[in-house]
Amino acid sequence: MTRRVAMISEHASPVAVLGGVDAGGQNVYVDAVSRGLGALGYDTDVFTVRGDLAHPEVVAWADGVRVIEIPVGAGAPLLKDALWPYMPAFRDAITHFADREGTQYDLIHGNFWMSGWVAAELRSRWRVPAVHIFHATGVTKQREQGAADTSPAGRIDVEKGVVRSVDRLIAQCPAERDELLTDYGARADQITLIPSAVDIDRFRPVDKQVARRALGLDPAAEIIVYVGRLVPRKDVRNIIHALAWLKARRIASGAATVPALIIVGGETEQPDAVATPEIGVLRSLAAELDVLDQVRFVGHRQPDELHLWYAAADVAVTTPWYEPFGLTPLEAMACGVPVIGSRVGGIAFTIVDGETGYLVPPRDPEALSFRLDDVLRNPERRLGMGQAGRARVLCSFTWQQVAARTAALYDELLAQDATPPPQSRQSGVPAVVAEMPQPQGVSA
Numbered sequence: 007m008t009r010r011v012a013m014i015s016e017h018a019s020p021v022a023v024l025g026g027v028d029a030g031g032q033n034v035y036v037d038a039v040s041r042g043l044g045a046l047g048y049d050t051d052v053f054t055v056r057g058d059l060a061h062p063e064v065v066a067w068a069d070g071v072r073v074i075e076i077p078v079g080a081g082a083p084l085l086k087d088a089l090w091p092y093m094p095a096f097r098d099a100i101t102h103f104a105d106r107e108g109t110q111y112d113l114i115h116g117n118f119w120m121s122g123w124v125a126a127e128l129r130s131r132w133r134v135p136a137v138h139i140f141h142a143t144g145v146t147k148q149r150e151q152g153a154a155d156t157s158p159a160g161r162i163d164v165e166k167g168v169v170r171s172v173d174r175l176i177a178q179c180p181a182e183r184d185e186l187l188t189d190y191g192a193r194a195d196q197i198t199l200i201p202s203a204v205d206i207d208r209f210r211p212v213d214k215q216v217a218r219r220a221l222g223l224d225p226a227a228e229i230i231v232y233v234g235r236l237v238p239r240k241d242v243r244n245i246i247h248a249l250a251w252l253k254a255r256r257i258a259s260g261a262a263t264v265p266a267l268i269i270v271g272g273e274t275e276q277p278d279a280v281a282t283p284e285i286g287v288l289r290s291l292a293a294e295l296d297v298l299d300q301v302r303f304v305g306h307r308q309p310d311e312l313h314l315w316y317a318a319a320d321v322a323v324t325t326p327w328y329e330p331f332g333l334t335p336l337e338a339m340a341c342g343v344p345v346i347g348s349r350v351g352g353i354a355f356t357i358v359d360g361e362t363g364y365l366v367p368p369r370d371p372e373a374l375s376f377r378l379d380d381v382l383r384n385p386e387r388r389l390g391m392g393q394a395g396r397a398r399v400l401c402s403f404t405w406q407q408v409a410a411r412t413a414a415l416y417d418e419l420l421a422q423d424a425t426p427p428p429q430s431r432q433s434g435v436p437a438v439v440a441e442m443p444q445p446q447g448v449s450a
Contacts, residue, residue, distance in 0.1 A: 008070075009112040009420070011050045012104075012128065013040055014121040016096060017086035019054040021065055021073055030235055031333045032117055032141045035202055037067075042409025044070030048416060051109070053100050055089055074103060090120055090158040093445045097124045101131065113416055117141060119161055122168035123442065129171065135419040137412075138168055139176040142330040145189040150328035151239065160443035166190055167442030173419055176200050176412075178331040179352040200411045201355070203403040204336040209313050211342035211396060217318035228265035228382050231319035231343075233312060234334045236271045236284040240326045241348075243291055247371035248325075250295035252379055265382060267301045270315050277303035316341035320388060321381045327368040329353055335363075336403050339395030344388050346377050356403065362395035 013036060020037035040050040049070040056063070056075040065073040076099045078092040089096075104111065116125030116138040129136040144161040169175065169190045175197045177183035183199055186192040218225050230249070234240055245267065253264045272282040279286030285303055292298040307315065316322055322338035323346045331352030338345045339356070345363035347353040359365040364377040381388055 007047070009048050009416075010109065011040075011043065011048050011113050011115055011416070012100070012111040013050050013052045013115045013117070014100070014124050014128075015052060015117040016055050016089055016093070016121045016124070018117065019073060019075065020052060020067055020071075021075075031202065031331060034333060035139075035141070036117060038203070038205065038405040039409055039412055040071045041068045042405050043413055044068065046409060046413040048413060051111075053096075053103075055084070055092065055096060074100075076100065076103070086118075086120075087156045087158060090445045093120055093123055097127050100124070100128065112420060113137065115139075115412075116168070116172070119144060119165050119168065122172070123164050123445070126168055126171035126442070135174075135422075136172040137174045137176060137415060137419070138172045139178070140165065140182075140186075140330075141178075143182070143185050143189065146185055146330070147328065154238070163443050169196075171442075174198055174415060176415070178202050179355040181351050181354065182330060198411075198415050200408060200415070201352070201403060202331055202333060202336075203405045203408045204333060204340045204399055206340050206399060206404055208309060209316070209337045209340035211392075212313060212317035214317060214320075217314045220314055221318055223268075223318050224266075228263060229319045230265050230267045230378060230382075231270065231315055231322050231338075232267065232324065233270040233315060233322065233337065234324060236269070236282050236288070238284065238287075239328050240324070241368065242269060242284070242288055244325045244327075244369060244371050244374065245323055246288060246292050246295060246297060246301065248374035248378060249292075249297045249300060251372050251375035253297055253300065255375070255379070264297075264300055265320075265378070267297075268315065268319070269301065269303050270305075270307055270312070272303070272306050275305045275307075277305045312337065313341050316343050319343055321346060321363075321378065323347070323374070323378065324353065325366065325368060325374060326350065326353075332356070336399055339363075339392075340399045340403075342392040342396045344381055344391035344395065346374065346381065356398075358394070358398065362391055362398055 015036045018032035022033050040052055043050055052073045054075055056077040063075055067073045076096055078095045113134055114125045114128055114136040116122045118141050122138050125136045125138055144157055144165050148155050169192050175186055175192055177197050177199050178201050183197050186197055215225055232242055232245055249267050256264055274281045277285050292301045316338045322343050324334050325348040329351040335345045335347050335353055335356050339362055345357055347357050348368040349365040350368055357363045357365055366373045366377055
C-alpha cells in the first residue's frame, strides 16, 4: 500500500537552480529523498513557498513526487530569512490544499526550523507522526557567525519547541546529534542518525585528461578546485590565502610551477561581482596577495557538468568555518578526487583524515597550504586517496541508502500509535506548540 508524505521545505525547492545563496544542500536532500521514497511505498508532496511566480502551483516532478508551490502574497521571491512572518499563511495554505484535494497524509517530514514550526502545527491538526531535520541549528549558527547571523529573532526558541513537538529528529552527522542532545534537550531515543549522500551516477570518476580536454584546461597544470556557494562562511578567502602561502614557498624553493585555483559557483553562469558580491571580495584579495593570475572564476555550472570540474582537478578543497553537513566533499570523493576540508560539522565525519583526504583547522591558511602541497607533490597518494574516497561513498553515502533508512524510520513510526508526545497528551493543540514563539503572520 502506498502512503503519502507531506514534505515541508519552505525555502528549498527541488525545482530551484542550485548554487545560489539560498539553494544548496537542503534542495538536494529534499529532491533525492523524495525521489527515493517512491520506490519504497511512499509518495511525496513537497510543499515550498512559491519563489518564482511564473511557476505553476503544482509541478509533477518525478514518479510519486509533486512539488506544491504555495504563493504567500509576498508579490516577489524572498530570501529565506524574510519568510518567517509568512509561515502562518504557508501552514493554512497547505491545509486548504489538502482539504481541497481530499488528500490525507500519513506522515509529515519537516526541513529547516521554519518548516519545523509548520510541521508541528500540522501535526496537531492532522494527528499524524512528524519527523524533522534541521539541516542547520540556530545555536550553532549564532555561536559560529555571531553578528553575521541574520536569523529572525526567536529562532532558537522555535527550534526547542519543535524538538519537543515532533516524534523523531534526523541528525546528519554525530556533531549534529550532539548539538540536539546538548543544546536542545532532545531525547537520545528521539534521534536517528541518517547522513546525507551523493548521486553516484551523476558524480563519478572520469579520466583526468579526458575531463581537462572537455573543459579546455591545461593538461600539465596543477589544479585545485573549489565547488560551492560563494558566501563568506564558506571561506574561499582562506583558500586564496593558502594559495599565497603555497606560492611563496614554491618561489623560495626555486620551484617553477604554482598551482591554479578554479572556483566554480555563483549566482550567474558568467562570473559577476554584482550578482555575486563575494566574487569581487575574492578578486580583490587575490590581487592583494599577488595570486590573481593563478585564480580563475568560472561561474555557476549545472549539476550534470560538475563531475568534470572535480575530475579535472588534482585536489578539491572546502574550508568553511561553519558547516552543518556539506555535500561537496562527498561529490568530490564520489568522483575519485582527494578532498581537503576543515575539521567542522559534517566534513569532519565524511572525510577520513589521511585516507580520503585531509582535515585541517578552519581559518588556518598555512596549515591548508602544507596539505595542498603534500597532495600535489604525491601522485600515488592522490590516486590512493581518490580511490578510498569513492569506496567510502559507495559504502555509506548513497541516496538509495538514505531513502531506505528514512523509509524504515517512517515504517517504525507508523507502526506505533500516532499520539502526541508525552509532554502534551491533552485534547486540542499540544501545549508545546501553543507555547512556541509565533511569527507575526502575514494574512493569506
